[in-house]
């Protein structure tokens with residue numbers, strides 16, 4: 001169950017086969033098969049729930065870079081961090097072994113601190129487990 005509160009979220013997107021990105025401003029244009037993590041945030045109406053619902057829809061126009069991935073791949077897991085920042089999550093991902101940034105500036109056009117908001121991770125990477133490390137204990 002995804003919260004309607006505002007905050008950051010992660011999408012785990014699995015590509016069954018390599019995918020060519022048709023985005024002229026980015027390079028490289030080919031993503032190998034595997035698991036990718038997109039870091040986003042939603043502070044508008046409907047919060048994380050509404051944003052994630054859009055990511056999961058197949059009938060949408062291509063508005064964001066990540067739309068090409070959610071249409072060409074499969075969203076296998078979603079995790080939310082209420083009140084969180086996608087940049088904090090991305091920095092945490094980048095600090096882990098086996099994690100890399102496959103496409104510079106992917107999804108981070110409006111961010112000045114991250115190399116991208118998309119990371120390539122090992123196939124069994126669990127984003128719920130990862131995000132739980134950012135939640136304050138209750």
Ligand SMILES: [Zn+2]
Pocket residue numbers: 086087090108111112113114116117
């Ligand atoms: Zn960022």
